[in-house]
Amino acid sequence: MSKELEALLALSAQDARLRSLEERLARLQAQREQLEETLAAEEREMSARREALEALRRRSRERAAEADDLDAQIRKYRRQLEEGLLSFKEMEALREQLQSSQARMEALEEEAIALLEEVEREEERMRERETSFHKWRQRIAEELAEVDREIAAQKERLEAERSRRRTLASSVSAPLREQYDRLLREYENPVVPLREGRCTGCQLQVSEITVERVREGREIVSCENCLRILYAH
Numbered sequence: 001m002s003k004e005l006e007a008l009l010a011l012s013a014q015d016a017r018l019r020s021l022e023e024r025l026a027r028l029q030a031q032r033e034q035l036e037e038t039l040a041a042e043e044r045e046m047s048a049r050r051e052a053l054e055a056l057r058r059r060s061r062e063r064a065a066e067a068d069d070l071d072a073q074i075r076k077y078r079r080q081l082e083e084g085l086l087s088f089k090e091m092e093a094l095r096e097q098l099q100s101s102q103a104r105m106e107a108l109e110e111e112a113i114a115l116l117e118e119v120e121r122e123e124e125r126m127r128e129r130e131t132s133f134h135k136w137r138q139r140i141a142e143e144l145a146e147v148d149r150e151i152a153a154q155k156e157r158l159e160a161e162r163s164r165r166r167t168l169a170s171s172v173s174a175p176l177r178e179q180y181d182r183l184l185r186e187y188e189n190p191v192v193p194l195r196e197g198r199c200t201g202c203q204l205q206v207s208e209i210t211v212e213r214v215r216e217g218r219e220i221v222s223c224e225n226c227l228r229i230l231y232a233h
């Protein structure tokens with residue numbers, strides 16, 4: 001095999017190595033994105049739950065305040081009745097109002113108590129959720145840090161391998177490198193072995209003359225069909 005072909009094969013092997021490193025890096029970056037998305041979704045869900053709890057607390061406070069207001073109103077009605085400075089008709093009306101207010105007060109108090117109990121239950125649930133969310137988030141943060149370390153290491157390796165590629169490329173003549181680079185834009189494997197008279201890139205039979213030239217190995221030979229560079233297996 002000619003030195004030129006050997007240099008080209010080394011370059012081609014290096015490109016395959018680079019490709020697999022780049023793919024691994026892309027997978028790591030996708031993994032990182034996935035983790036961040038999951039984290040963001042969970043955080044949105046948690047803040048929705050916190051808001052729901054806050055709304056429940058607000059509703060509970062409002063009911064309690066309503067009950068307090070009504071209680072003050074009822075006291076006022078009672079005082080007025082006790083003072084007795086009203087006409088019979090007015091007293092009757094006031095009694096009716098007092099009755100309906102008391103009925104409403106009972107309903108309100110029941111509602112306020114139910115709400116308060118619900119708030120307490122939800123707060124307890126929320127504390128548990130916050131605790132497990134906190135633990136989970138910490139685990140995700142650790143995973144993210146691990147992925148980041150891997151990404152950094154992978155980038156460093158890629159940089160070293162790219163520099164190695166430049167060295168390997170510089171030992172291939174300029175015209176052949178151009179030919180190779182052109183093929184590389186089209187194929188992942190621009191340099192392939194010839195097997196039983198077939199180009200292993202396109203799987204087609206090549207001519208006897210081509211087979212012979214590849215076997216001699218004195219020059220760079222291309223497949224007649226796909227133009228990949230051939231070497232003897």
Ligand SMILES: [Zn+2]
Nearest residue numbers: 199202223226
């Ligand atoms: Zn071919």
